[in-house]
Amino acid sequence: MAKQIGITGGIGVGKSIVCRIFQNLGIPIYDADSMAKKLMVEDEVLIQGIISEFGSESYSINGELNRSYLANVVFHDAEKVKILNHLVHPRVAKHYQNWVISNNKAPYLLKEAALLFESGGAKVLDEIIVVTAPLDVRINRVLQRDPHRDKNQILAIIEKQMSEEEKIKMSDHILQNDDSSLLIPQIMKLHEYFKKS
Structure with a gap:
């Protein structure tokens, strides 16, 4: 390894x-912050988690992340930041482990x-x-x-x-x-x- x-x-x-x-x-180099943004629009498990926690307004009709909506809903509320992190971090960790194996x-x-x-x-x-x-x-x-x-x-x-x-x-x-x-x-x-x- x-x-x-x-x-x-x-x-x-x-x-x-x-x-x-x-x-x-x-x-x-694995850029975890960029990868998190990428996974938020590509990882089905993560997308569904975000929608069920923060509503369908989290994404536009063409599947793009509605950053301004999420920022307004999440970033002024420490509890919601925690919820979002609990959704994102495990998916990034799984993706990272696969990247380690391939590199x-x-x-x-x-x-x-x-x-x-x-x-x-x-x-x-x-x-x-x-x-x-x-x-x-x-x-x-x-x-x-x-x-x-x-x-x-x-x-x-x-x-x-x-x-x-x-x-x-x-x-x-x-x-x-x-x-x-x-x-x-x-x-x-x-x-x-x-x-x-």
């Missing part, structure tokens, strides 16, 4: 760029997820990398990437996420992506370590 490594970190830390570098080194020839595998600890996904992984960056750097990155968000919205998202300190405590490796530490040498060091271990 290929070694399974988790990669996590809050909004704006730069998980995507880190994953792209690992991908260029030939390492398969088992790789030197190691990377699973990227913002909610790696919160979803319970970390439990099945061998080691965890957390990507970190100072708060002001994170805010600026998100403002550039998502012009539709303002600083208060970004801070509200950060507030809801597990703190960086907690993630660091629960992780095996830290990647500093603060725009002053060189990222590639840090990644190369981990790459060599994972290939040997």
Whole structure:
């Protein structure tokens, strides 16, 4: 079985760029957040679960997820967020296990997820990398990437996420992506370590 490594970190830390570098080194990446969005429109079990919990308005007539409706119904209600997560996370976990089997020839595998600890996904992984960056750097990155968000919205998202300190405590490796530490040498060091271990 290929070694399974988790990669996590809050909004704006730069998980995507880190994953792209690992991908260029030939390492398969499972992007759990993108896959969750994909499964919400492709996985029949998940679709039926969402409809029975949140109503048929959750999907348009042509089967597209009605994101604005779901956001209004779910995201201001912690209990409903929990229900949605309980529907989505097990389906992503099942899909991930099949992906691991089909990519088992790789030197190691990377699973990227913002909610790696919160979803319970970390439990099945061998080691965890957390990507970190100072708060002001994170805010600026998100403002550039998502012009539709303002600083208060970004801070509200950060507030809801597990703190960086907690993630660091629960992780095996830290990647500093603060725009002053060189990222590639840090990644190369981990790459060599994972290939040997």
